[in-house]
Amino acid sequence: MIAVSEVSKVYPSQVRGGRPLVAVDTVDLTVQDGEFVTVVGPSGCGKTTLLNLLAGFEQPNRGEIRLDDRPVVRPGPERAVVFQQPSLLPWMTVKENIAFGLTLREGTRRVDQIRIASMVETMGLTGFENHRPYQLSGGMQQRVAIARALIIEPRVLLMDEPFGALDAQTRSEMQRFLLSIWGKLHPTVLFVTHDVEEAIMLADRVVVMTPRPGRIADILTVSLARPRQWDLTLSREFNEYKRKILQVLRPPEERDPVRLA
Ligand SMILES: Nc1ncnc2c1ncn2[C@@H]1O[C@H](COP(=O)(O)OP(=O)(O)OP(=O)(O)O)[C@@H](O)[C@H]1O
Ligand SMILES: [Mg+2]
Incomplete structure (x- = not known):
């Protein structure tokens, strides 16, 4: 349903007279409806650029991106974006931040408060409805940002290292949380990370990018059963995936003689 072609x-x-910079080079990728795809790769390899192209913030120089057979040429409500920094509006409460997209679309008076309340509950933010972002922890702020993205019921959720700024424990809580939301609502997810374990833990497929x-x-298909528990990272199967990805990510001179597919 998302088709990225060349x-x-x-x-x-x-700088004047400098060479242009190729951020993304001839990428082909098809993502199915409801699929959870993660993208890993070293810093500067074009992960954010790829996401920005999918979001319609940027246009490709070559090739085409289609969503349901229509070319992506601008941002749209069917594609929600969650950034690395929660990017909430500091003067708005949790409730108002979550409702923000709906308010834009439907006007303040028409926003369904029951829907907002139910999202607050789903996100585990009950009791914090009237707090402002500075009164929340990083993990909670990011939950508000995810709620704001989900409330408009996007077909596609584009996430750019959304848990990158969180400590390990909060991060793993947020991963479980995201998976449970995904299990309920089943949006198509494209999730960028440079954490290999996170990429495997979440994904149906992991896209590995070069520098x-x-x-x-x-592109690795992760056939680990769901629901996935944290101790999965200790299993042999999980570590086999990890080894394969690290092998691809290592510079050529460090790779083992036998390249693993
Ligand atoms: N708007 C822009 N104008 C010029 N160059 C850009 C722009 N956006 C990104 N780049 C360059 O494109 C390359 C890829 O950047 P990008 O942000 O996509 O990498 P990334 O994989 O997301 O890295 P990170 O893991 O550090 O977030 C970088 O060299 C960056 O400097
Ligand atoms: Mg980036």
């Missing part, structure tokens, strides 16, 4: 993104040089210019080095 997409490249080149940024003009920031710049960002190409797809490999």
Whole structure:
């Protein structure tokens, strides 16, 4: 349902006479309805650029992105984005932040308060409805940002290292939390991370990108049963996936002679 075909993104040089920078190079990717796909790769390999292209914030120089057979040319309400920083509006309460997208679409008076209350509960934010972002922990702020994205019932959820700024324990709580939400609402998710374990834990498939210019080095299907518990990371199967991904991510001179597919 999302089809990325031979997409490249080149940024003009920031210095006069410099060479243009190829951020994403000839990427092909198809994502099915309801699928959870994670993207891993080293810093600067074009993960955010790829997400920005899918969001419609940027346009490819070559190739095309289609959603349900329509070209993606601008942002749209069927694609919600969650950024690494929660990006909440500091003067608005939790409830108002969650309702923000709906308010824009439907006007303040028409926003269904029951729907907001139910989202507050789903997100485990009961009792914090009237708090402002500075009164919340990082994990809670990110839950508000996810709630704000989900409330508009997007078909596609684009997440750019949403848990990158959280401590390990909060992060793993948020992963479980996201999986339970995904189990209920089943949006298509594209989730960028540079944490290999996180990528495996969450995904149906892991897209592994090469250092710049960002190409797809490999796509792994993760056939670990769901629901996934935290101790899965200790299992042999999990570590086999991890080894395969790390193998692809390592620079060529460090790889074992036998390349694992
Ligand atoms: N708007 C822009 N203008 C010019 N160059 C850009 C722009 N956005 C990104 N780049 C460059 O494109 C390359 C890829 O950047 P991108 O942000 O997509 O990487 P990333 O994989 O998300 O990295 P990180 O893991 O550090 O977030 C980088 O070299 C970056 O400097
Ligand atoms: Mg990035």
